[in-house]
Amino acid sequence: MPLRRLLLAVLSMLFPVIATVAQDFTCSGLVDRALSQTGESCADLGRNSLCYGHGQVEAVFAVEHSTDFSQPGDRAPIAKLASATTSGLDIDLGTWGVAVMNLGAHLPATHTGAGVVLMLAGDAQLIHDADLAQVVEIEGTLSTATLTRTTLYAQPTIIAAPTGQMAPETIALVDAISGDGNWLRVVNDGEAYWAESANLARLQGMDNLPAIDIGDPFALRYFTFVSSTDLPECVEAEPMLAIQTPPDLPANLRVNDADIHVNSLVSFQQLHGDALGMTVHRGQATTISGETITEGHSVIGIMNGGKILTWSGALPASETELARGVRAQVALNILARTNGWDEFDTDMPAGAIIHTVAYGDTLYALARLYDAPLDDIIAANTQTSALRLIVGEALVIPNPGSGYAASSAVAVRSAPAPAQIEPTAPDCSGLRLASPRDMASGTASPYYWDGIPAASGYRVKVYDHGTGNLVGTFTTGAHQTTVSISAGQLGIGGALQWEVEALRDGLTICSTGLSAPLPHLSS
DSSP states (O other): OOHHHHHHHHHHHHHHHHHHHHHHTSHHHHHHHHHHHHHHHTTTOOTTEEEEEESOEEEEESSOOSOOOSSTTOEEESTTEEEEEEOOOBTTTTBOOEEEEEEOTTOOTTOOSOOEEEEEESSEEEEEOSOGGGOBOOOOOEEEEBSSOEEEESSSSTTSOEEEEEOTTOEEEEEEEOTTSSEEEEOGGGOOEEEEGGGBOOOGGGGGSOBOOTTOOBTTSEEEEEEOOSOOSSGGGOOEEEEEOOTTSOEEEEETTEEEEEEEEEEEEEEETTEEEEEEEEEEEEETTSOEEETTEEEEEEEETTEEEEEBOOEEOOHHHHHHHHHHHHHHHHHHHHHTOOOOOOOOOOOOEEEEOOTTOOHHHHHHHHTOBHHHHHHHHOSSSEEEOOTTOEEEEOSTTSOOBOOOOSEEEOOOOGGGTOOSOOOOTTOEEEEOSSOBOSSOEEEEEEOOTTOSEEEEEEEETTTOOEEEEEEEETTOOEEEEOTTTTTOSSEEEEEEEEEETTEEEEEOOOOOOEEBOOO
16 A cells, blocks of 8 residues: 555544544533543542542642652642642643542541542642641540440530430440540540540540540641632633532631631632632531521622631622532532442522511512512521511522412511611711722722711622612621722622611611712723
């Protein structure tokens, strides 16, 4: 066969392969493959382990260790991890960085299944903020027995409510001791309770149990998340951090210096240098200020120097944010299958509406207003059929637009008159907007107002002037009369308007009224 025909024949055989490989290297297809291969690479992932999932992953450790960590499937301990970094999308190499961490966290040694699972993906970095010398690890148990009838407590103190009792001469598995040595953590059947150590048979090995107290750091309890804010080729390749906790064992974490109670799937994405977005995809999350963000909602952490200073009000998550949660859950379910863990539904909820109750509101009127079933509203806000509306209270309206339907509830009461809540008229004459007055910035900028002595706090509301929609809510304390607002991040393209409500005990007592429209600068 002539050389030219031979070359053509070889090329014709290779071309379909080349074409197939090139087709696989599309942006979204590459991300899907990276997440799928991560599940396979990270099978049998033990407690307190970091796994190299896909693409390029770099890990820096505070102390040297003998474990190789250079390719997919490699593992390393997280107790001494200083930072983990994953790579962004590289179409030419066919890579997108993914790393997975399974934290033993506060979970008892007898807990089976997944711990607190973290998935870092895309052009992102996780920095361990805890003093690594103080990190506590829960590894194994000791078998002892009760000497007398023993009361169990939720925390190592008799102030905590008792949770049960153990009869004399009952076998007790213990995995930790309190800092003062007076309490042992009993972890029979994977549950964690505390018992006075004097009631249990003393063993020499108890001196070697990890000493833990409320608030003690476990590995990666405190960390900083940083990611690129550049737009990748497709939205699927955006960097993110997903955190999944067992549904019955929520975790207290400190993310970018902000304490958050997580239960049970949330994701983070850095929106720009001074803003970190958090979306709750399943369960709920609670910030240190006490605000609970329900599933299908997002909040923005306003940062300075990488640390969160305050949170925006919760808003329904965007379609992109909800899709991120589905993508993360699919990847975590693949990981669960290869590890024998529980899987979770990927049918994430659509965003509900949060309505602030006003004088005269009734559930019937609100159900009509939002075109939603009355029973759904009642179920979302109480465990009984009786629901009393309170002025100023945040009311969850699930399934807006799904169609009004009457309720079988027998005890539905209207919100009481303001006089029952605020009997005296406060002096609101000093409440006024200060700055800005003419233009808005596309990036995070301070907004100031003059407060009043009668207020115990303030609520700042930001509206899109073009649509009239409320796009952001911020709350502050009595002495904080400024917040940072980014018109661009809130999705305002033309002009914004803002107002400040003075609060007393969580109720609105007066308002500045809306500002004039402030044109939105792009930078």
